[in-house]
Amino acid sequence: MDKDYHAKVISNVLAKLEDLDIDLYIILTSEGSDPATAFIPGVDTVGSGAFLFQRGGRKIGVASAIDAQDIAESGLFDEVVRYKDYDAEVADLVLGMAPRRVAMNFSRDVPFCDGLTMGRLSRFVESLGGKLPFETVSSDLFVSRVKEALSPVQPTP
Numbered sequence: 001m002d003k004d005y006h007a008k009v010i011s012n013v014l015a016k017l018e019d020l021d022i023d024l025y026i027i028l029t030s031e032g033s034d035p036a037t038a039f040i041p042g043v044d045t046v047g048s049g050a051f052l053f054q055r056g057g058r059k060i061g062v063a064s065a066i067d068a069q070d071i072a073e074s075g076l077f078d079e080v081v082r083y084k085d086y087d088a089e090v091a092d093l094v095l096g097m098a099p100r101r102v103a104m105n106f107s108r109d110v111p112f113c114d115g116l117t118m119g120r121l122s123r124f125v126e127s128l129g130g131k132l133p134f135e136t137v138s139s140d141l142f143v144s145r146v147k148e149a150l151s152p153v154q155p156t157p
Contacts, residue, residue: 009041009042012149014055022141023054024101024103026103027116029045045071050086050090068081102135103141109140110138
């Protein structure tokens with residue numbers, strides 16, 4: 001993993017949140033289910049995981065005890081939460097942030113930004129009490145632009 005590169009990616013994502021009046025960008029993933037995690041943040045999880053990027057710069061990774069070590073060692077997050085109850089931990093974090101507008105990885109037109117499965121979304125909504133207490137927008141508003149802006153300096157696999 002190229003930490004400097006992924007730090008630039010995250011920095012660009014956070015700038016886009018400011019520009020687009022988005023309070024939170026959340027990636028909900030499991031076992032590499034979301035193609036964006038190789039790019040944002042550049043680390044992945046085997047078990048259920050979440051990556052939260054809050055407008056203002058806060059970066060949180062939520063993962064099992066096994067996955068949390070890789071996330072912590074990446075040095076890309078302000079906080080790494082090792083969960084006992086994934087759904088409850090993520091819901092508590094999100095509700096505590098009280099976002100008005102949240103970007104999530106769903107898209108009609110950009111497959112790279114369409115990694116959120118219906119099952120994972122349904123679980124998330126249930127954990128929040130059965131409804132989303134905020135407006136959701138597609139991460140395709142900014143992820144493609146960030147990717148294009150940084151593509152000339154992407155590391156080779």
